[in-house]
Amino acid sequence: MLDVRKLRLLCDLERLGTIAAVAQARCYTASAVSQQLSALEREAGVALLERTGRRVAFTAAGQVLARHAARVLSALEETDAALAAVRTGPAGPLRIGAFPTAVRTLLPSALVSLGRAHPALELMVTEVDPADVPAALRERRLDVGLLNDYDIAPGDVDADLDSVPLLDETVFLAVPAEVDCDSLDAAAGQPWIMASAGTLCHEVTVRVCAGHGYTPRVRHRADDFATVLALVGAGQGVSLVPRLAAAAPPPTVRLIALGLRRRTRIAYRRGAATHPAVAALIAALT
Structure with missing residues (x-):
């Protein structure tokens, strides 16, 4: 019988490409991952990997x-969901990952309604950058996570995950009220407030500016949109801000609607859609 934990490591290796990356994702040593994969080969009775020095490649098997x-x-995820469905109702821990703006605006009312309707649920929220949600779901550190992408930077299809749409919103150019800037072209000469490198928000800003023929001149870096709007309001630069984060901007900030959309989805492991806790959260959010 093949061991499920070892099968997860094999899937991780296919996705991440190296044993070192799998070890880092799972908080194992590379030696431990190699030993588990070797044990899986013995269970399968056939070579699964070809090893050349530190490199590995998949055999046909x-x-x-x-x-x-x-x-x-x-x-197995579907089986777990089916078993949970025949119990008394949504119960036990539900680990939710969301970006800071959603934690402030979308989740509080959903958590209140879930807590009232299903008091046996143990709701646990963690702020997570959308770029980190897929790995956290696959590694079972989260049960549900919020992902977003932009029409200029569509999200990749992940074979391990399913999702349902939650929001489709306008993105604004936020500028100091006293600054003469009313378009992305005009923003070329302005300092920018950008998210940290490696985040989706950073990549979107770079792509948007590149589409208008320039590289943004970065003055400040901030990942929380409340901070971004405060800096814009203080005359420190311009930035891109989605509608969800721009419901109540400071009076010193002017918002210019762009032809750019951000889409937010509720994501979970494939097969988990019918799990009572997951289904209850989806219903509360949508």
Whole structure:
């Protein structure tokens, strides 16, 4: 019988590409990952990987098992959801990951309604950058997470995850009220307030500015939109801000609607849609 935990490591290796990356994602040593994969080969009775120094490549059998392993893990998720559905109702821990703006605006009312309707649920919220949500779901550090993408930077389709739409919102150019700037072209000469490098918000700003023929001149870096708007209101620069974060901007900030959209989705592991706790959260949010 093949061990499910080892199958997860095989799927991780297919997705991440190296044993070192799998070890880092799972908080194991590289040696421990290699030993588990070698044990899986013995269980399978066939070579799954070809090792050349520090490099590994999937054999034909390894590719077949990785594909089937993904379906096995999805089926186990569905089984867990089905078993949970025959119990008394949504109960136990539900780990939710969301970006800071959503934690402030979307989640509080949903958490209140869930707590009243399902007091046996143990709701746990963690602020997570959307870029980190897929890995956190696959590694079972989260049960549900909010993802977002932009029409200029569409999200990748993840075979391990499912999702449902939550929001589709306008993105604004936020500028100091006294500054003569009314378009992205005019913003070329302004200092910018940008998110940290490596985040989706940072990448979107770079792409938007590149589409208008320039590289933004960064003055400040901030990942929380409340901070961003405060800095814009203080005359420190311009920035891109989605509608969800711009409901009550400071009076010293002017918002210019752009032809740019941000989409937010509720994501979970494939097969988990019918889990009572997951379904209850989706219903509360939507």
